[in-house]
Amino acid sequence: MKKIVDGIYYIGLSGCQVYLIDTMAENGLVLIDCGMDIDMIMDISDEGFDPKQINHCIITHCHIDHIEACYHLKELNPDVKFYAHEADAQAIEEQGHDQQTAASWYGTKYNPVKLYKKFTKEIETLNLGDLELRIIHTPGHTPGSISVLVEKAGKKILFGQDIHGPFYESFGSNLNEYQNSMQRLLDLEPDILCEGHFGIIKPADEVKRYIKNYMDSNKP
Ligand SMILES: [Zn+2]
Structure with a gap:
């Protein structure tokens, strides 16, 4: 586990990189994606955090490497609230979308979870305690991909997740939408x-260079 700024941490890599936000209020802890391994999330207790206090999990998109552990998180805390964009919701909430979730690639079976909230707008705000999370619809990698922007400690922190792609028909990828989405992220000028x-x-x-590099190599 590694501190990014006060209250925002990188937990580790299990399928995808998993990040933790401490609302420092009764809202408890927020995960950005869940990854594949609940044991890695349990290890936040080594740093003095209670995994049972993870009350919110924002799912950036429906891929198995970002959502497999959601089911186990729900077992740990039955009150945990999951959030995702409605365009990826079916694959998250139902079984049998193994192409869309890429579960077939990983040779694993996905246990679905129900979403507490489905985002539907281009941009919406989620207030948790004093924390304001800006949820930006950034389709491209998948139709329901979202990015999350948080301003903290004078920095704009962007959880962009799969900016690098990849892009496949079976994911419902769309490179035209991707280009527009990435431009919107650049316009936010994240630190x-x-x-x-x-x-x-x-x-x-560096953020700008990173995003532009992937835009250049993934033209429609
Ligand atoms: Zn993905």
Whole structure:
């Protein structure tokens, strides 16, 4: 586990990179994606956090490497609330979407979870305690991919997750939408990018370079 800024942490890699936000209020802890291994999440107790206090989990998209452990998180805390965009909701809430979730690639079976909230707008705000999370619909990698922007400690922190792709028909990928989505992320001028597989990218110039690089190599 590694601190990014006060209250925001990188937990580790299990399928995808999993991040933790401490609302420092009764809302408890927020996960950005769940990854594949609940044991890795349990290890936050080594740093003095109670995994049972994870009350919210924002799912950036429906891929198995981001959602497999959701079911176990729910076992740990039956009150945990899951959030995702409605365009990826079916694959998260139902069994049998193994192409869309990529579970067939990973040779694993996905145990679905129900969403507490489905995002439907281009941008919406989720307030948890004093924390304001901006949820940005960024289709491209999947139709329901979202990015999350948090301003904390004077920095704009962007949880962009699978900015790098990949892009496949079976995912419902769309490179035109991807280009628009990435431009919207650039327009936010983030200082720190927390990516789904490539870790933490900073400062702002590096974030810009990282996103532009993937835009250039994934033209329609
Ligand atoms: Zn993905």
